[in-house]
Amino acid sequence: MNKAVVEGLLAWGVPRLRDLPWRATRDRWAVLVSEVMAQQTQVARVIPKWRQFMGEYPTPQACADAPLADLLRLWSGLGYPRRCKSLHDAAKHMVAHHDGAVPGDIDSLCALPGVGPYTARAVLAFADAHDVAVVDTNVARVLARSSGAPLTARAAQQLADSMLPRGRSWEWNQVIMDFGAQVCTARTPQCDECVIAAQCATRRRMKGEWRSEQDPARTSALTSKPQARFEGSDRQARGRLMRVLAERGVRRDDVAAAMQVDTLRAARLLHSLVRDGLVVADDEWCRLP
Numbered sequence: 001m002n003k004a005v006v007e008g009l010l011a012w013g014v015p016r017l018r019d020l021p022w023r024a025t026r027d028r029w030a031v032l033v034s035e036v037m038a039q040q041t042q043v044a045r046v047i048p049k050w051r052q053f054m055g056e057y058p059t060p061q062a063c064a065d066a067p068l069a070d071l072l073r074l075w076s077g078l079g080y081p082r083r084c085k086s087l088h089d090a091a092k093h094m095v096a097h098h099d100g101a102v103p104g105d106i107d108s109l110c111a112l113p114g115v116g117p118y119t120a121r122a123v124l125a126f127a128d129a130h131d132v133a134v135v136d137t138n139v140a141r142v143l144a145r146s147s148g149a150p151l152t153a154r155a156a157q158q159l160a161d162s163m164l165p166r167g168r169s170w171e172w173n174q175v176i177m178d179f180g181a182q183v184c185t186a187r188t189p190q191c192d193e194c195v196i197a198a199q200c201a202t203r204r205r206m207k208g209e210w211r212s213e214q215d216p217a218r219t220s221a222l223t224s225k226p227q228a229r230f231e232g233s234d235r236q237a238r239g240r241l242m243r244v245l246a247e248r249g250v251r252r253d254d255v256a257a258a259m260q261v262d263t264l265r266a267a268r269l270l271h272s273l274v275r276d277g278l279v280v281a282d283d284e285w286c287r288l289p
Contacts, residue, residue, distance in 0.1 A: 002163045005146055005196050006172065010165070012195040013175030021047060023174065028102035028127040029060055035122045036087050036114065041078050049078055061100040063091035069288035072278065073246045079235070081242055081278050086114025104128060122173075129170045133160035138180025139173075140222035145184060145215065148201025153221040186217070237261045238269050241286075245279065249287040 017023070020043065022034035033053055037046045053074055057063040063071070068088050075084040090112040094100055102123065103109055109120035124130040135143070140156045147159065165172050183190045191210055197203050202216060217223045230236055237259040244250055244258045256266035270286065273279040280289050 004199050006163055006165050008196045009175050009179055010171065013178055014171055017174055018178055021051060026127050028123055030054055031123050031127040032102055035119045036083050037078060039083060040080060045078060060091040060094040060102060063088060064095045072288050076243055076246045079239065082276055083114060085277055089113035090115060125169050125173045131164060131166050131169045133164040134173045135160045135222060136177060137223050138177050140220055141186060141217040142176055142180045142184045144217040144220040145202040146196060146200050148205060148216060150216045150219040151221065156222055234269055238273060245288050249285045251285060255286060
């Protein structure tokens with residue numbers, strides 16, 4: 001099954017690879033920035049921000065030397081600003097411990113702030129074409145469905161490792177990610193357009209009629225789960241304040257109005273932003289670091 005799946009997906013996907021700007025580079029820093037930006041963020045929103053970021057901070061040294069406030073202003077609109085601070089901290093770590101370069105091994109990459117096994121593997125696969133399998137939410141979903149069973153994180157990685165076509169790591173990882181993003185999607189998989197339908201255990205079990213309650217990806221690790229409602233969330237309120245702070249300082253007394261929440265909730269959320277290192281607050285004013 002694995003060989004047929006790999007051959008089928010490569011034949012389908014290589015001619016259809018999405019034209020993403022970071023796919024045209026083998027620079028580890030550029031790849032790392034793209035991976036951090038793309039976490040829980042739509043690719044269409046990432047592309048212009050990635051281009052702007054790489055234009056202003058083309059190396060870890062340039063990023064490390066910049067004030068965090070400048071990076072957060074550029075980051076505004078991508079969401080999850082803690083990723084931006086982690087990237088800044090990672091750049092500083094690289095300057096201090098790796099002569100300003102992105103390291104080229106799993107352990108050193110995973111030691112960087114905000115970098116986990118997935119991101120480390122992605123850097124090695126996409127910048128250096130190392131024979132490593134990358135498992136994101138799209139890949140985990142394809143693996144669970146094609147195998148017909150819910151997968152733990154370890155089992156998904158082991159299956160991905162076993163399927164990896166040696167010497168074609170770059171193409172294979174990009175193809176299976178695109179397949180999960182475009183065909184084997186979370187909510188409405190395009191099974192009639194699937195080039196590996198004949199090898200898909202889930203498809204065979206459902207006998208051609210999709211039933212989401214029988215989808216093994218629903219209970220697999222690493223697959224995307226429905227996010228909590230954004231409207232009215234703490235994340236939305238924090239983001240409102242961050243957007244205002246990207247333009248100007250905010251008085252403490254005006255934080256609740258900027259967040260559009262009550263004063264008690266605003267105080268709690270401001271404390272969380274200060275704790276995360278994203279906001280500096282004194283007795284009167286709040287500002288970006």
